[in-house]
Amino acid sequence: MKAKNKTVCDLLDYYKEIALIGSIESVLGWDLSVNLPPKASEERAEQAAYLTKLASDKWLNEGFRKLLEDATKEIERLGNEEAAIVRNLNHSAKFYHKVPQDIIIEFSKTSSMAFMAWQKAKEQDNFKEFEPHLTKMVSLNQIVAKHIGYKSNPYDALLDLYEPGLTAANGRRIFGKLQPELTSILKKILKSKTYKDKSLDNLTVDKNYPVELQKQISLFVLRKTGYDLEAGRMDISSHPFTSSLGRHDVRITNRYKANDFRESIMIALHEGGHALYDQGVNEKYEYTPLDGGVSLGIHESQSRFWENQMGRSLEFMQYLSPVLHAFFPEQLKDTGDEKLFRFFNRVTPSLIRTEADEVTYNLHIALRFELEEALVNDKVKVKDLPGIWREKMKKYLGVVPAADREGVLQDVHWSHGPMGYFPTYTLGNFICGAVYQYA
Ligand code: MG
Numbered sequence: 001m002k003a004k005n006k007t008v009c010d011l012l013d014y015y016k017e018i019a020l021i022g023s024i025e026s027v028l029g030w031d032l033s034v035n036l037p038p039k040a041s042e043e044r045a046e047q048a049a050y051l052t053k054l055a056s057d058k059w060l061n062e063g064f065r066k067l068l069e070d071a072t073k074e075i076e077r078l079g080n081e082e083a084a085i086v087r088n089l090n091h092s093a094k095f096y097h098k099v100p101q102d103i104i105i106e107f108s109k110t111s112s113m114a115f116m117a118w119q120k121a122k123e124q125d126n127f128k129e130f131e132p133h134l135t136k137m138v139s140l141n142q143i144v145a146k147h148i149g150y151k152s153n154p155y156d157a158l159l160d161l162y163e164p165g166l167t168a169a170n171g172r173r174i175f176g177k178l179q180p181e182l183t184s185i186l187k188k189i190l191k192s193k194t195y196k197d198k199s200l201d202n203l204t205v206d207k208n209y210p211v212e213l214q215k216q217i218s219l220f221v222l223r224k225t226g227y228d229l230e231a232g233r234m235d236i237s238s239h240p241f242t243s244s245l246g247r248h249d250v251r252i253t254n255r256y257k258a259n260d261f262r263e264s265i266m267i268a269l270h271e272g273g274h275a276l277y278d279q280g281v282n283e284k285y286e287y288t289p290l291d292g293g294v295s296l297g298i299h300e301s302q303s304r305f306w307e308n309q310m311g312r313s314l315e316f317m318q319y320l321s322p323v324l325h326a327f328f329p330e331q332l333k334d335t336g337d338e339k340l341f342r343f344f345n346r347v348t349p350s351l352i353r354t355e356a357d358e359v360t361y362n363l364h365i366a367l368r369f370e371l372e373e374a375l376v377n378d379k380v381k382v383k384d385l386p387g388i389w390r391e392k393m394k395k396y397l398g399v400v401p402a403a404d405r406e407g408v409l410q411d412v413h414w415s416h417g418p419m420g421y422f423p424t425y426t427l428g429n430f431i432c433g434a435v436y437q438y439a
Contacts, residue, residue: 001081001284007071008082011089014064016287021055026245033237034253045112052108059096068093081290088289091164099147107140111417118415125405127386134414135382138375141419145376155376158420162296163427168373171423175366178426182363183396189347189359190398200343203335209261213327217261218254218268220323225306227252227272228279239354239412240267242274242303247286250275261328262344263355265320266307273306274299296421300428301435308358308429309436317341349397351406362429363396368411368422376419 003009025048032044058064071078071086078086096104114133121129145154148161155168189195219234237253244250252271256264277293285291293299310316314337321337335343347357353364371388374380380388389408394400401407413421 001288003082003085005071005074005078005082007067007074008078008085011064011067011071012085012288014058014061014067015089015289018055018058019287019291021051021058023244023246025051025055026243030243030245030251033239033241034235041112041116045109045116048112049105049108053101053105056096056101056104059093060101065093065097085289092289094148095144095161098149099144103140103143103147107144107417110136110140111415114415115412118409118412122405122409125403125409127404127409130409130415131382134385137414137417138382138419141376142378144418153373153377155373155420158376158418159423160420161418162421163424164295166297166423166427171369171373174423174426174430175362175369178362179366179396182359182366186347186349186359186363186397190349194342195347200339200346203332203343204260207259207331209258209328209331211256211258214256214261214264215254217323217327218264221265221268221320222252222272225269225272225276227275231279232275234268240271242271242278244278244292247283247291250278261324266311266344269311270303270307273303276306277302296424297427297431300424301431302428304428305432305435309432312341312344312358314338314341317344349399351393351399351401352410358429360397362426365422365426367392367396369426372419372422 001012003012028044028048028051032041032048036044068086068089072090075083075086110133114130114137117133118130121127141158142154145157148157150157153168159166159168159171215234219229222234223229231248232250232252235251235253236255238255240253240255242250242252252268252275254264254267254271277299281291281293317340318337321340324340325332325335332340345357347359349360350356353361353368356364367389370392371380371385375382375385386404386408389404390400393407
């Protein structure tokens with residue numbers, strides 16, 4: 001876009017290079033998760049760290065900092081769009097200007113190594129393998145928080161990176177109310193007749209839904225939501241994600257379970273929701289800080305809206321039912337719309353967050369929020385995490401992981417980077433609920 005204000009115009013010219021580095025980082029990151037041969041992980045870590053340094057150099061450039069300062073002084077006089085550009089630049093700059101560059105680079109390198117250690121630890125179900133890396137990540141997060149600054153809780157500084165304005169106190173208020181109520185709803189469900197009706201098990205036990213057919217259904221659903229496959233694609237990765245590699249290149253990934261077709265369809269809707277949001281951004285915001293959405297919570301509201309409000313509705317099941325029956329005529333014999341609807345909305349307390357239903361999902365997030373806040377505030381030691389994890393799972397969901405790979409080691413997030421990301425999942429659920437209710 002062409003800004004009217006000369007300073008903002010110059011800022012945008014300069015910012016384009018930062019945005020380009022970001023796109024290249026996304027290409028490498030996508031490739032790391034989808035294609036990378038295992039032996040190449042260390043060189044990929046070095047490539048990523050180099051780009052991190054390049055981006056950091058750009059943010060630290062004296063001329064750029066001066067332009068941003070000047071534009072900030074004029075912010076009251078700017079129009080909405082231009083003021084938002086300056087606001088967003090200041091929000092991102094806070095990280096690069098306050099945290100020393102060597103810490104940022106160390107963060108990037110540590111997280112690459114931690115990611116590799118986490119993969120191994122999860123595979124071998126050995127938390128000890130990951131423990132020293134996580135300990136280092138926690139201390140780096142504390143250092144980052146200290147540099148960014150906070151009033152009383154270092155977790156506030158980290159939360160704000162993902163959801164501007166979110167604080168630990170807000171989070172405690174949200175989860176303090178949500179967790180006990182959800183746990184009590186769950187207890188009621190577990191006693192209900194619907195829960196005890198095991199006939200839905202027949203849809204998964206000893207069933208085979210060929211992966212290639214599941215992929216076709218996912219692509220069908222994605223096309224129907226309006227996802228532009230000429231400007232995106234769907235691949236496979238162990239942790240599904242959406243990544244914008246460019247304005248006309250918003251990719252998603254999926255994964256498949258041969259005996260259960262629900263997951264791949266819901267993932268397609270979820271990641272497709274993220275992708276639709278990115279594809280829907282006005283073209284004129286390309287290479288500006290207005291590209292890519294308002295915040296992670298808002299982004300998640302779009303994915304959860306397509307997944308839960310739309311995807312798990314009876315109306316959508318009625319629409320999808322003939323398609324599912326055409327693909328799986330034998331497997332779904334005698335399975336009407338109503339039964340499919342119950343199948344897709346089944347509530348079961350489970351160990352794995354990414355497979356959780358709507359009732360239990362936020363309980364998984366409550367647990368992670370509490371642990372992160374405690375870790376960052378030195379109230380919990382990394383070595384005690386597996387035990388505390390089990391205790392909280394028992395209290396909130398009534399299930400206990402037998403192995404750490406199904407407990408504390410299940411998520412990739414703590415190996416990847418700063419803490420403070422998890423609560424945005426719950427915010428996303430709230431926001432899409434409100435959008436559905438009031439829009
Ligand atoms: Mg998501």
